[in-house]
Amino acid sequence: MNTVTDKGVISARPMADVQGSRDHRNLAIDRVGVRSLRYPVLVQTEQGPTASVANFSMAVALPADKKGTHMSRFVALLETMNKQCQALSPEVMSELSRDLLVLLEANQGSLSAAFPFFIEKAAPVSGVKSLMDYQVVLQAESSPGKATVAIEVRVPVKSLCPCSKEISDYGAHNQRSEVTLRAEFAEGKVPSLEALIRAVEAQASCELWGLLKRPDEKYVTERAYDNAKFVEDLVRDVALSVKAFAGVVSFSVEAENFESIHNHSAWARITG
Amino acid sequence: MNTVTDKGVISARPMADVQGSRDHRNLAIDRVGVRSLRYPVLVQTEQGPTASVANFSMAVALPADKKGTHMSRFVALLETMNKQCQALSPEVMSELSRDLLVLLEANQGSLSAAFPFFIEKAAPVSGVKSLMDYQVVLQAESSPGKATVAIEVRVPVKSLCPCSKEISDYGAHNQRSEVTLRAEFAEGKVPSLEALIRAVEAQASCELWGLLKRPDEKYVTERAYDNAKFVEDLVRDVALSVKAFAGVVSFSVEAENFESIHNHSAWARITG
Amino acid sequence: MNTVTDKGVISARPMADVQGSRDHRNLAIDRVGVRSLRYPVLVQTEQGPTASVANFSMAVALPADKKGTHMSRFVALLETMNKQCQALSPEVMSELSRDLLVLLEANQGSLSAAFPFFIEKAAPVSGVKSLMDYQVVLQAESSPGKATVAIEVRVPVKSLCPCSKEISDYGAHNQRSEVTLRAEFAEGKVPSLEALIRAVEAQASCELWGLLKRPDEKYVTERAYDNAKFVEDLVRDVALSVKAFAGVVSFSVEAENFESIHNHSAWARITG
Amino acid sequence: MNTVTDKGVISARPMADVQGSRDHRNLAIDRVGVRSLRYPVLVQTEQGPTASVANFSMAVALPADKKGTHMSRFVALLETMNKQCQALSPEVMSELSRDLLVLLEANQGSLSAAFPFFIEKAAPVSGVKSLMDYQVVLQAESSPGKATVAIEVRVPVKSLCPCSKEISDYGAHNQRSEVTLRAEFAEGKVPSLEALIRAVEAQASCELWGLLKRPDEKYVTERAYDNAKFVEDLVRDVALSVKAFAGVVSFSVEAENFESIHNHSAWARITG
Numbered sequence A, B, C, D: 001m002n003t004v005t006d007k008g009v010i011s012a013r014p015m016a017d018v019q020g021s022r023d024h025r026n027l028a029i030d031r032v033g034v035r036s037l038r039y040p041v042l043v044q045t046e047q048g049p050t051a052s053v054a055n056f057s058m059a060v061a062l063p064a065d066k067k068g069t070h071m072s073r074f075v076a077l078l079e080t081m082n083k084q085c086q087a088l089s090p091e092v093m094s095e096l097s098r099d100l101l102v103l104l105e106a107n108q109g110s111l112s113a114a115f116p117f118f119i120e121k122a123a124p125v126s127g128v129k130s131l132m133d134y135q136v137v138l139q140a141e142s143s144p145g146k147a148t149v150a151i152e153v154r155v156p157v158k159s160l161c162p163c164s165k166e167i168s169d170y171g172a173h174n175q176r177s178e179v180t181l182r183a184e185f186a187e188g189k190v191p192s193l194e195a196l197i198r199a200v201e202a203q204a205s206c207e208l209w210g211l212l213k214r215p216d217e218k219y220v221t222e223r224a225y226d227n228a229k230f231v232e233d234l235v236r237d238v239a240l241s242v243k244a245f246a247g248v249v250s251f252s253v254e255a256e257n258f259e260s261i262h263n264h265s266a267w268a269r270i271t272g
Helices: A071-083 A090-103 A162-167 A193-201 A214-225 A231-243 B071-083 B090-104 B162-167 B193-201 B214-225 B231-243 C071-083 C090-104 C162-167 C193-201 C214-225 C231-243 D071-083 D090-104 D162-167 D193-201 D214-225 D231-243
Strands: A029-045 A048-062 A109-122 A129-143 A146-160 A174-185 A248-257 A265-271 B029-045 B048-062 B109-122 B129-143 B146-160 B174-185 B248-257 B265-271 C029-045 C048-062 C109-122 C129-143 C146-160 C174-185 C248-257 C265-271 D029-045 D048-062 D109-122 D129-143 D146-160 D174-185 D248-257 D265-271
Touching (some): A029 A193, A029 D231, A048 A071, A048 A090, A071 C129, A090 A129, A109 A193, A109 C029, A146 A162, A146 A231, B029 B193, B029 C231, B029 D048, B029 D129, B048 D029, B048 D048, B071 D129, B090 B109, B109 D029, B129 B193, B146 B193, B146 B214, B231 B265, B231 C029, B265 C048, C029 C071, C071 C090, C129 C193, C162 D214, C174 C193, D029 D071, D029 D193, D048 D090, D146 D162, D146 D231, D231 D265
Antiparallel strands (some): A048 A109, B129 B146, B174 B248, C248 C265, D109 D129
């Protein structure tokens, strides 16, 4: 063993900085950092900051001549965010991803936060209110003087099959589906998470609610039947909605139907 | 360090058996063993042995005065099973759980194997054939001279809501559901996995298939509509079916509907 | 179709209450309700209420002559809790489980909430502070005039193998482990979540932290080496700690080592 | 309802082909198909075909003027593969992805199969034999006259921290890690799955085995201690190994250390 300090006593002599030593393999690393780090967060919503719990990934580029990065500094950045009670938003993610470059002495960085997000919704007929949950991911990429942020929302909806409706004397199979919309917007043109979620829900056979009374259940049933859509229709209609947002730079839309007549999913994706 | 052997050389002197030493805390351990051990298996079916991959858990009771069990012997038992090409069945699981007691010098043991199981099914109208997959767990408990085996099958089905059908002018919400049947049978009275799965499927609003042609899809849609069931109906009807099996000693039936109008599940359980 | 209302118009005549009708199968249901319902929550801690997101399961017993339960009332109970900003604690869970009986007109009920829980910890040498996350489940069971609550904490720790230490000339394999402690306490004797978590951490080869500086990493490495424990030692030592709590009615302790020398886990359980 | 057939009777008149109708949104779909389809498979190994269970995803491009794809044909392709007992290999995946284009009348397609894969390994000192499991993904992309196949292997290994070893008087923290290697090779130059897995294992602090006797455990412990590697070292050394394979067209290497001193992972990636 190479240290000479007594056990349990911290030496006055600084400890060896193995990570900071020179690497001789001449191979740069695209990204190195931490994953699966859970932290309580505030999230910016249309009604102000609300609490959630996020799963963070953070990483930076490492030049060919450096042996290692400084893992503890990633966690230190989250501690700072937490202490300052900064509410997550695309702008704050962009800022944090730039702080990452400074803190880690890096020239490229990535930062993502995945968290459940809640919206209070009124049932369509009775108006009774309840929360619906959505999974959101904010993903920032930074280089000196530049940062881009992609927003991903996963929206559970109902889909009803047009073929089943057409060929059957009555009824039509329907099921829960999940639409994943991921988009990047020009600065100053970033819509709220709620606006993106509503844009998806409007294109489903029917949207979902946490709490429905009988008149609401009748509405949902008939609305879905009147509004049959294949998984192909779903991704096309959501893609057209997203294109209509001012300032959209790029996007992808995926839909997965957890088929109620099979034990597998129907799935489609459009990118633009 | 306490060994005196040269590095990399195995000493002629036997290595210390730490696990085999005496424990002084006077506290017996209910179960100790291994988990999340994946092994290729053969499974006994109505058509003979078929291949799958199982996730094994294995454990034994440890008396108060023993420090540790012999972890490598659990894996050795699977190696023996694999080498002998034994096909898993309730009887073989019972045998293996008794072997476990001998091998681990224990007086109580548990052994479980969870694996995907496939049945070839013919579509209801076109007759076209395809495989459907089910999750199965075989769980054995043994003590000297005695072993019991529980069979668990997880059967994905379709459920259609009677309330939605009743109150709506047309259509009815429906969704994928999962029925979990767990049962223990008297010796010599154990039904095949296929028989248990068919007993569950017969009680659903409709069963599922991997491959359906348009006439089949019409049949499935109308059959489910004609056969609306709440999650409560589903567990009751499956429970009645299970009670009708000769030799059933105990059972539990759970059903979970992945609701197509909510982002949560409806769920029910009957034990008997 | 059996309704006479015009499409899209809610009839003045009350809608049929299918769930409320009489059932003729003469089979009571142990539990029926909802699952996988995510809701933002406040959780009672030693420092006061803090925010988290919980996954709820809620269910009641259904008598043999009733066709169905009232699913929407489960969600209504969470809405009430949320509106009143009630912080979850064993006492509040017990209260909610009694409210469940009244609201659902039932004589037995179950209610569980699973959520991530955070504790700020100071690193062992540098004292630098960061959050650690734990999974907690509060599980209540109620019948008229009675409610019991079990607390489950899942605590990630480090384990170091005594056998590997004993037989090797240097080093010893170690790994991340998870200890799951579940316990029920007499009324008025319920410890804080933090106290239970600390009781588990104190028995590991070493506890974990989110953020460690080099002197801390040296401490953790040496502390684990000085404190080697088998998975059997871990469950025994935690079980002894739990028994020392005043008012403990029943408990189970499980430990799972995600072995660093195998691709499976070592696992043990003690109940008392 | 629009059909005129009697319920349950298949009309002589062909059923409407809704999917085959013309779409007017003028929006092509990148990929549409099925997901999460489990099927038993044979996998080509150095010892010949062995059984496993695969999770398939299959999708094709859909032109702007077509309303939908023919979902049942994806499943039909798997049925054909299963009936012919074709063993999966990069070549067979490439063939299947070309069949997909013909069957679905498409000009681009994707096909992936994810499955557990087993290798019999001899323990390093005792030579005792046991199986180790690895997750493998074969991913094919096809267009007329062209198909490329990427191979992904997920290899669980042991990593031991150089910093912890350097600064501590004794011991060093170590843990289970997972290395994910994904690579594409020129035709005729595709190595076996076993060769890729061995290339990864050779670069870890130490590889893993299912079954180890005490002399093996001593070897693994000391070998890892003698061979300390950061997550950065791990991805660099594996990347250098992969580059040395003849015919490698592109690759990515990721490593994730399930840290035994934290409740999060250290992670790195190199692409080339």
